[in-house]
Amino acid sequence: RYRVKVAALCHRALAWTLRLMRGKVCVRSTHAFVFSKCTHGKADSVLATFDLYADTHPSLCISPQIAEALDEVVRRVCPSRVLELGMHCGYTSVRLLRLLPPAGRLVTVELDPLTADIGEEIILVAGFKHSQFQVLTSSSAEAIPTLRPYLAPDKGTSEALSLVLMDHDPQQYLPDLQALEREELLNPSGCSVLLIYRNQRAEGLREIMDHIRARPDCYSIKSELQFMMEIFYRKGDTGMES
Numbered sequence: 586r587y588r589v590k591v592a593a594l595c596h597r598a599l600a601w602t603l604r605l606m607r608g609k610v611c612v613r614s615t616h617a618f619v620f621s622k623c624t625h626g627k628a629d630s631v632l633a634t635f636d637l638y639a640d641t642h643p644s645l646c647i648s649p650q651i652a653e654a655l656d657e658v659v660r661r662v663c664p665s666r667v668l669e670l671g672m673h674c675g676y677t678s679v680r681l682l683r684l685l686p687p688a689g690r691l692v693t694v695e696l697d698p699l700t701a702d703i704g705e706e707i708i709l710v711a712g713f714k715h716s717q718f719q720v721l722t723s724s725s726a727e728a729i730p731t732l733r734p735y736l737a738p739d740k741g742t743s744e745a746l747s748l749v750l751m752d753h754d755p756q757q758y759l760p761d762l763q764a765l766e767r768e769e770l771l772n773p774s775g776c777s778v779l780l781i782y783r784n785q786r787a788e789g790l791r792e793i794m795d796h797i798r799a800r801p802d803c804y805s806i807k808s809e810l811q812f813m814m815e816i817f818y819r820k821g822d823t824g825m826e827s
């Protein structure tokens with residue numbers, strides 16, 4: 586019995602260490618792999634190298650199926666102002682940026698400073714310029730009230746968001762959506778809000794769904810895939826948006 590207990594303890598310690606190491610080294614090793622193996626200046630090569638990395642290493646990047654669904658939404662919405670919450674190593678940022686119109690701009694938010702630095706470098710490696718994107722290193726809750734000047738830095742006037750991608754913390758999805766509304770950052774004539782959830786029972790999803798269903802004047806659910814939902818916001822909407 587003693588040996589079984591020691592073995593179980595060792596197993597738990599090993600699993601804990603691996604989890605810790607994985608969490609710590611993941612962003613550095615993702616960066617090293619992508620940086621050294623992609624063709625610099627080519628967004629599609631950066632994305633393909635991320636995919637290659639994810640074939641053999643743990644990765645937090647969205648799956649190829651979600652990536653395709655995301656591309657479809659971006660092509661349809663053709664947004665000029667996009668907000669991403671949860672940049673991680675920049676995979677979805679690069680996906681978004683490569684489909685934006687020439688005057689399009691992405692503001693992306695990442696809580697972890699090391700990850701934010703790595704993600705920003707990857708976006709630059711993919712060939713995008715600081716005039717096209719802004720990385721904010723903070724929590725989404727802190728970033729949202731400061732967003733307005735970043736949406737139109739040159740003109741001094743603000744442009745509202747027509748696409749928001751949330752892939753940070755499902756428990757923050759509802760408070761962040763409410764904050765975006767409160768700050769009047771969502772385009773009143775239409776904004777698609779994409780929610781990524783890696784787990785069907787992600788805490789926080791029920792709350793945001795209840796909020797949306799209770800507001801048919803503003804919100805409708807445009808599409809619901811296995812791990813991504815598209816919500817459509819329009820001020821004074823009748824709830825009839827297809």
Ligand SMILES: C[S@@+](CC[C@H](N)C(=O)[O-])C[C@H]1O[C@@H](n2cnc3c(N)ncnc32)[C@H](O)[C@@H]1O
Nearest residue numbers: 646647671673676677695696724725752753754
């Ligand atoms: C699942 S990853 C995002 C993956 C990314 N969308 C991709 O596919 O490449 C989630 C990221 O959100 C960040 N994050 C978690 N909570 C956050 C918050 N409240 N505000 C901003 N970033 C947050 C984490 O540090 C992590 O890097």
